[in-house]
Amino acid sequence: MTESQEQHYVLEEQVGYLLRLANQRHLSIFAEHIVDGLTSVQFSTLFRLRKEAGPMSQNALGRLVGMDAATTKGVVSRLISRGLIQMEKDPTDKRRYMLSTTQKGRALIEDTLPRVRQISEDTLAPLTPHEAKQFVALLKKLT
Amino acid sequence: MTESQEQHYVLEEQVGYLLRLANQRHLSIFAEHIVDGLTSVQFSTLFRLRKEAGPMSQNALGRLVGMDAATTKGVVSRLISRGLIQMEKDPTDKRRYMLSTTQKGRALIEDTLPRVRQISEDTLAPLTPHEAKQFVALLKKLT
DNA sequence: AGATATTCGTATGCATGCAAACGTTAATTA
DNA sequence: TAATTAACGTTTGCATGCATACGAATATCT
Numbered sequence: 001m002t003e004s005q006e007q008h009y010v011l012e013e014q015v016g017y018l019l020r021l022a023n024q025r026h027l028s029i030f031a032e033h034i035v036d037g038l039t040s041v042q043f044s045t046l047f048r049l050r051k052e053a054g055p056m057s058q059n060a061l062g063r064l065v066g067m068d069a070a071t072t073k074g075v076v077s078r079l080i081s082r083g084l085i086q087m088e089k090d091p092t093d094k095r096r097y098m099l100s101t102t103q104k105g106r107a108l109i110e111d112t113l114p115r116v117r118q119i120s121e122d123t124l125a126p127l128t129p130h131e132a133k134q135f136v137a138l139l140k141k142l143t
Numbered sequence: 144m145t146e147s148q149e150q151h152y153v154l155e156e157q158v159g160y161l162l163r164l165a166n167q168r169h170l171s172i173f174a175e176h177i178v179d180g181l182t183s184v185q186f187s188t189l190f191r192l193r194k195e196a197g198p199m200s201q202n203a204l205g206r207l208v209g210m211d212a213a214t215t216k217g218v219v220s221r222l223i224s225r226g227l228i229q230m231e232k233d234p235t236d237k238r239r240y241m242l243s244t245t246q247k248g249r250a251l252i253e254d255t256l257p258r259v260r261q262i263s264e265d266t267l268a269p270l271t272p273h274e275a276k277q278f279v280a281l282l283k284k285l286t
Numbered sequence: 287a288g289a290t291a292t293t294c295g296t297a298t299g300c301a302t303g304c305a306a307a308c309g310t311t312a313a314t315t316a
Numbered sequence: 317t318a319a320t321t322a323a324c325g326t327t328t329g330c331a332t333g334c335a336t337a338c339g340a341a342t343a344t345c346t
Contacts (some may be wrong), residue, residue, distance in 0.1 A: 009256060011190060015266045016169045016183050021209050023166045025286065026159045040159050041332065047154060059294065066164050073296065073331050095294035095341050102158040113152060123158045126285050135281040139161040142269050143168065184302065202324060214303050238311050268318035
């Protein structure tokens with residue numbers, strides 16, 4: 001390999017730069033489809049709480065969605081403000097609050113599911129179906 | 144396709160969810176390698192200003208890095224605070240300020256280049272070299 | 287049991303990132 | 317030329333996201 005190739009550095013070919021732009025694009029597509037201001041992270045959080053192990057503590061939920069405690073606090077507060085999840089004291093552990101979805105939250109998940117499916121499709125639209133599967137597989141391997 | 148397949152929705156297989164985690168992972172790797180608190184976006188901005196068309200307006204620079212005007216304002220302010228770029232009035236357009244890198248900024252780019260190369264490698268480390276190339280190509284196509 | 291670790295939720299500060307609104311200036315159009 | 321439109325930079329408000337620190341409660345270890 002020659003030295004000139006070593007010096008070569010193009011922003012458009014760096015994973016980090018491209019990941020940032022791809023993420024921005026997805027969030028933009030998400031916002032287009034979801035009218036009521038629910039964010040991608042808020043949906044993920046709500047979905048995890050509903051479809052995973054059910055009621056759990058705030059920090060546990062955050063971990064399942066890939067958020068640290070500080071971020072989780074804000075997301076959960078907003079979901080509670082919207083009346084999509086609820087909080088009650090854990091009788092066995094005075095530090096914890098158990099979180100669970102409300103009826104309104106569960107209804108919103110069902111209403112939103114077709115749209116989030118469409119969002120995934122739209123995000124992958126520039127790729128052929130085969131490329132899309134490849135891409136998602138590589139993304140999973142990367143995580 | 145059966146109805147049960149249509150109902151199927153797994154968070155770990157959604158592009159948006161995976162993109163968010165992949166981006167988080169990259170930013171974490173970036174922070175590990177760069178000691179002085181320079182962020183990924185700040186490096187991209189500095190690099191663009193130095194290696195692209197040279198001195199340009201704030202909004203133009205932001206566009207080249209994929210930031211809106213509000214975000215650009217903050218990033219540029221921080222780069223100026225660190226003494227990495229400088230701002231001077233554009234004599235031909237009273238609205239504009241022309242931005243350019245300082246000597247300190249250019250020196251920092253050269254010092255940082257080997258490290259950002261390593262960051263890209265580390266981010267792609269879970270993939271084979273062939274997969275890594277595929278992944279970057281698909282990311283580019285997606286953007 | 288008592289000392290130490292860890293976990294829980296919380297709070298603050300900082301950095302992206304977008305929407306929206308704003309005054310100023312330049313470019314376009316009628 | 318006059319009116320309109322567009323671009324420039326700025327500010328505010330809100331949402332993620334991380335580091336750090338904190339008191340309270342639980343777990344673990346000696």
